[in-house]
Amino acid sequence: MGKLATIARRTFLIGSAAVVGGVAFGVYKVKQAAPNPLLDDLPQGATALTPYVRIDGHGVTLITPRAEMGQGIHTTLAALVAEELDVAWGSIRVEHGAPGAAYYNRALVEANIPFADQDHGHAAEAMRGTMGVMAKLLPMQITGGSSSVADLFDRMRVAGAAARFALVAAAAQKFNLPAAQLKTDSGNVVAPDGRRLTYLELAPAAAVIDLPASPPLKPREQWRYLGKSLPRVDMVAKCTGTATFGIDVRLPDMVFATVRMNPAMGAALVSFDATAAKAMRGVVKVVDLPGGIAVIANNTWRAFQAAQAVQCDWAGPGYPASTAAMIDGIVASMTDKNRDSRLRDDGNVDQALAAGTRLEAEYRVPFLAHATMEPMNAVAWLHDSQLDIWAGVQNPTAARDQAAKVAGLDASKVHLHTTLMGGGFGRRLESDFVVQAVRLALAMTGKPVKMTWRREEDMTLDFYRPAAVARFRGTTAGKQVHALDVQVASLSVVESSLGRLGLPAMGPDAKIIEGAFDQPYGIANYRATAYRTPAARPVTYARSVGNSFNGFFIESFIDELAAQAGADPLNLRLALLNHEPSRQVLSAVAAMSGWGQPLAAGRGRGVAFHLCRGVPVAQVVEITTTKDGVKIDKVFVAVDVGTALDPRNLEAQLQSGVIFGLSSAVYGEITFAKGAAEQTNFHNYPVLRMQQAPQIAVKVLESGGTIRGVGETGVPPAAPALANAIFHATGKRIRELPLRKHIDFV
Structure with a gap:
């Protein structure tokens, strides 16, 4: 039998293996596990059992790698892990986490095929399989298409169950008992005689235990959190005004900026005169950008006012200009x-x-405009040969990679901190505002730059x-x-x-x-x-x-x-x-x-x-x-x-x-x-x-x-x-x- 048939038996090929442009992806590459992004910047004393679970002196932190823009996804995704890990709901912390290949969105990519969702014929399933492999190889960490739960329902439960397996195995070694005799209870492993070891105590030993690929999952009748209405993990912070959206980020020695772009999106800026703007109070710098200008000042309002004072000669669009x-x-x-x-x-x-x-x-x-309540904004800080960015984005891997390209840095030197966002609706799949902030950080090396769009800019420069x-x-x-x-x-x-x-x-x-x-x-x-x-x-x-x-x-x-x-x-x-x-x-x-x-x-x-x-x-x-x-x-x-x-x-x-x-x-x-x-x-x-x-x-x-x-x-x-x-x-x-x-x- 030929090589293609052999690959088909062992992995995927049109339904089993992935063939794109006539090339079959290698078995090793397809089956290779993505690296755990939590290990790249793990704090002292912390343990990352899976890409979704970190344990340290503060307790258990669950990583929910989809953008929270008001839809409550961090709560539902955290519940998937918490259910299988067996931790107390009130004790967990939740973070979006850094961009990582482990968080690719397979369900979203699979859905973008020219077949009806209810079509499960051979051709449709073959293409879904192909696109699923493409999702892993590209990998795109996207929030969109109502896909977060569909994509992560199994993966995050498995992550929680695998972490629990390792913690129980570590406890079995310490208790000198078979793992089957141990139980877990709200962040503890419990021996038959009542002795307890916390997950924090067990985490270092658990980190060296091989994780099972397919740990058993709880049947629905045993669910403690799933299937029930839970308190939102972001509720208290949002109700008390302590939640951090992109527009809330403040750093020491920060400067503030805004942009003014050609209102005919994509068209050029022919010339500009910033004489009046530079003379205004608080203005630090006027920066030439592709298609527009930016003003950096000592507060956002002054940046807004100065940007409007710049005289701009805009080129016309290369597309039909009227409705x-x-x-x-x-x-x-x-x-x-x-x-x-x-x-x-x-x-x-x-x-x-x-x-x-x-x-x-x-x-x-x-x-139609997206009209998010929070206008586009981002903070960028170029320092010590690395770039830190704070922004609400729906495609963090793309935002990171585009920022790295503009800054001339390796992607490993770009740290993107995904914040809460006041609405997305697809608008924050784009990275234009992140790239603008990076350009301004290049103009102000060593100082964090907070770039905020005026509402009018947000409405008229929408995609x-x-x-x-x-x-x-x-x-x-x-x-x-x-x-x-x-x-x-x-x-x-x-x-x-x-x-x-x-x-x-x-x-x-x-x-x-x-x-x-x-x-x-x-x-x-x-x-x-x-x-x-x-x-x-x-x-x-x-x-x-x-x-x-x-x-x-x-x-x-x-x-x-x-x-x-x-x-x-x-x-x-x-x-x-x-x-x-x-x-x-x-x-x-x-x-x-x-x-x-x-x-x-x-x-x-x-x-x-x-x-x-x-x-x-x-x-x-x-x-x-x-x-x-x-x-x-x-x-x-x-x-x-x-x-x-x-x-x-x-x-x-x-x-x-x-x-x-x-x-x-x-x-x-x-x-x-x-x-x-x-x-x-x-x-x-x-x-x-x-x-x-x-x-x-x-x-x-x-x-x-x-x-x-x-x-x-x-x-x-x-x-x-x-x-x-x-x-x-x-x-x-x-x-x-x-x-x-x-x-x-x-």
């Missing part, structure tokens, strides 16, 4: 020349479209979620949908973001059509085509990415088809769904909302379903029409996460997703003039206010399937459910966001 021109470019790309993919083509759509009652529609959504256009054709007959043809055009976030990392975007960008091709609707004739608009203004990932617009597109059009067929929109969806967990969430939200019960005059109710990141979610929105506009009264949400690890946190995340989705649906829009965004702050880029927020009821179902995350899941159904409620109440079908362009809200 209309950008949208025209997206529409023009809907041709065979720009076809990116056709990831679903069931039945004979063209033939089916010729029969039955036909409906056609076009939908549009605008560019936006791209605008998109969808065209639909469908037919109905006998209260059934017989054909669905969806075409979606947009800029490629994958091409744009990978390009900034110096990586090629290979193959189709499934993000353009995700949420449209992969929905579990059993429509016999179903075609989904994506068109990639040629690269223009830089864009990036935003919360739920393509699902954020395709959810609105497809669930609005399904509602239109139901109306045309004279069918109840919820019952029609139930009849179409061929995925049982999806049917269950839709039935659950119907019961929660009293679907089918009559509403008073002037009120409306709309439904939407979506499968996002493998998680089925259904929402019903209830509204009231008033003389001043639409009031959003209630939102009912049902979701199936497989297994609920922290029910209260899941509920909070779904509520967050609903508010995020409704804010974008009602208000969200970035427009352009001369290449620059016209929205500069929350006065002209509003979000829902507290008095507008609806009551939100959440029901979490557990089918026992694959563990899933919900950071993005609540977003996609919110806009279509609201638009469908407006149609139910007013008869007005709105096919463009934001909705406030067509109807008033109170």
Whole structure:
């Protein structure tokens, strides 16, 4: 038998081994364990049993290597380790930890394949296997795609169980007893006669014991922390104002800075005159940056004021400069020349479209800002031939590597301290603000530089979620949908973001059509085509990415088809769904909302379903029409996460997703003039206010399937459910966001 077959038996090859570009990765390289990053800078007297567990005189510290930006991930990930390690919840400390190859995100990379999540055929599984190996070899420590729990559910429990195994083995040596006779209890190993040894006492001996690759894990019925609502590990610090976000970092002898970049992102700075700025109080230096300038001063406010005093001559963009021109470019790309993919083509759509009652529609959504509450910021300090950085980032390995390149240092000399962050939503996957801080540190060697963007800079220099256009054709007959043809055009976030990392975007960008091709609707004739608009203004990932617009597109059009067929929109969806967990969430939200019960005059109710990141979610929105506009009264949400690890946190995340989705649906829009965004702050880029927020009821179902995350899941159904409620109440079908362009809200 040939060598390829031999490799396939021993490791992975298209489902077992990884083949990329015709090259099979070596068995040794694939199976090689990543080094423990905690060992690189281990304090005196501390022990790192695994990349997730450090024990020292302060107790047990658990490393949770995903960015905490309000979603509660540090609590859930810490619980995975604490459950198996058997430590008291109130005794642990939690840290993000340094960038490390051991923390690569396999689940996220595996999800970025052009196959539906529920497709477990040979080709889909083969590609997942290939991408999983790529994730380990690259390795990218990313927080995003609702992937943290899915990726680390097994790995972090194994890390906790392996550490506990080593501690028990060390105690067995000290007690001179078989390990099977020992128990653990909240950070102690206990002998049958009651003698106890703390984990701290045992850690040095445990550190030299070989760890098992597959230690036994607790069955669910023995879970102490998982499956329950736990106190958030960051709750006290955030409630008392003692939590450290990037914007809170202060160091001795620090100077303060801000940047002012060409508002047409990516365009050059032709020239500038900083004479007035240099004469202002507290100004230390004005620095020339690619595409803009920075001002360093003795406080942030003075840096802000001086930056605005610099006279800048900006070059124009090399891409369409107005909103209309950008949208025209997206529409023009809907041709065979720009076809990116056709990831679903069931039945004979063209033939089916010729029969039955036909409906056609076009939908549009605008560019959106991430609008995080904490503007972009970073602290950089070049000293003693090393670089220290403090920043809230979602991709710390990329941020570290880009910083090292700019500073001309080996990556081992760059120490990135990932802080808490006041929102990310995909914006902090980018490292532009980190690189800017590093450039300023190079200009101020020996002094820590704290670089903070003005809110206006943050809003206008965002890498936006791209605008998109969808065209639909469908037919109905006998209260059934017989054909669905969806075409979606947009800029490629994958091409744009990978390009900034110096990586090629290979193959189709499934993000353009995700949420449209992969929905579990059993429509016999179903075609989904994506068109990639040629690269223009830089864009990036935003919360739920393509699902954020395709959810609105497809669930609005399904509602239109139901109306045309004279069918109840919820019952029609139930009849179409061929995925049982999806049917269950839709039935659950119907019961929660009293679907089918009559509403008073002037009120409306709309439904939407979506499968996002493998998680089925259904929402019903209830509204009231008033003389001043639409009031959003209630939102009912049902979701199936497989297994609920922290029910209260899941509920909070779904509520967050609903508010995020409704804010974008009602208000969200970035427009352009001369290449620059016209929205500069929350006065002209509003979000829902507290008095507008609806009551939100959440029901979490557990089918026992694959563990899933919900950071993005609540977003996609919110806009279509609201638009469908407006149609139910007013008869007005709105096919463009934001909705406030067509109807008033109170």
